[in-house]
Amino acid sequence: MPKVSSVIVPYATYLRVYEPLAAFPEPERSHWARYARRPDRPSYQDELRGSLADLLPTPPIPVPVRESGDAFVLDADGVVCVCPWRTRLRGWQALDELPGELPPSVLDTVLPPVVRRQAAQDYERWLARNPDARPWIRTATWQVPINWFVLVSDEERRFDKGSGAIPPMLRYRTPMVQARRRVARGLRALKDAIDEGPLIDGLIDVGRWLEEFHPRSLVELDYGGLVHVLPAGELEDDHSAADVADGIEALRTGDGVAAGEAYARLVARWRSVRDRRSAN
Numbered sequence: 001m002p003k004v005s006s007v008i009v010p011y012a013t014y015l016r017v018y019e020p021l022a023a024f025p026e027p028e029r030s031h032w033a034r035y036a037r038r039p040d041r042p043s044y045q046d047e048l049r050g051s052l053a054d055l056l057p058t059p060p061i062p063v064p065v066r067e068s069g070d071a072f073v074l075d076a077d078g079v080v081c082v083c084p085w086r087t088r089l090r091g092w093q094a095l096d097e098l099p100g101e102l103p104p105s106v107l108d109t110v111l112p113p114v115v116r117r118q119a120a121q122d123y124e125r126w127l128a129r130n131p132d133a134r135p136w137i138r139t140a141t142w143q144v145p146i147n148w149f150v151l152v153s154d155e156e157r158r159f160d161k162g163s164g165a166i167p168p169m170l171r172y173r174t175p176m177v178q179a180r181r182r183v184a185r186g187l188r189a190l191k192d193a194i195d196e197g198p199l200i201d202g203l204i205d206v207g208r209w210l211e212e213f214h215p216r217s218l219v220e221l222d223y224g225g226l227v228h229v230l231p232a233g234e235l236e237d238d239h240s241a242a243d244v245a246d247g248i249e250a251l252r253t254g255d256g257v258a259a260g261e262a263y264a265r266l267v268a269r270w271r272s273v274r275d276r277r278s279a280n
Contacts, residue, residue: 011229011277015138015148015206016220017176018074018081023214032082036073047085062111062119063091076218083136083220090135092123101141134212142277143270146244147202148221150186151179151210154242161232170223170235176210179219183207186248193251193259229276240266 021029021036035041047070068087073080095116098107127133140148152172162168183203190200210219227235247262 011141011225013140013144013224013226014220014222015140015151016072016083016222017136017210017213018072018076018083018218018220019136019214020076020079020081020216023217024082031069032071032073032084033080035069035071036080036082041073042070047087060111060115062095062115063122064088074218079216081218085137086135089133090137090139092119092126093135094139095119095123134209136213138206138209142226142273144221144223144226144240145202146199146266147206149241149244150182150203150248151206151219152182152221152241153178153245154239157239157241159236161236162227168227168232168235170227170238172221172241174219176213176215176217176219180207180210183210185252189248189252226273230273234269234272238269240269243269 021033024032047068064087066088068085070085070087072083072085074083075081095111098111098116102110138148152174156172156174158169158171158173160166160169183206187200187203187207190197190203194200221241223230223235230238243262243265247259247266250256250258250262
């Protein structure tokens, strides 16, 4: 995919699943095996730049006409694992969420109703032919959903300050079996302590999503472009996964004070991020 702009998109974070090649049926498996050997694979910023370029024509193109043949690739102890972009599918799903993100007048200006209706009809027809389709990537804007942090531990945190042309990086990567185990433990603690709420609902949703993948997959939480708008000191001090783990453990042991303190740290940290969103 060619780079259509030098603009860096600062606000997207990602939860990705990398599946081993053995999880894919043929001929897709052979396609990804060949793809993994390519030296010129694009980055997540290339995908975002392409998506933004599609919004420039009149009328805009909210969803790619064809599905992406690109993926993220990593080597896990000699096993090639692949995370397909599935940009078209994710575009359709993102359109469903837009009404809750933008005021109607802004939404109608960016994506006129007739364009959204056509995209929704295309998605319905496609989904009827592909009822089991699911994305390998989840995206959030100007935040990392709290339930994502339940899947990882502070020991899996990797932070790089970057230098020169190399941007900073903050991510977590964990085996699928660990992520599923943490979901189950977190749900037990939360349900025993608070019975119901958005955190429980979100954790149930992400847990069901993880069940769709090969048990030897890897799960990656990536701060993505958000690292470009957060000061290096804030990134270096960001241990949100540890705060979430501390809070869940406190709930499990009945320590409401410690749970409240962990939650307060999270709220303070991510409020500052939301404040930057409002300023932009």
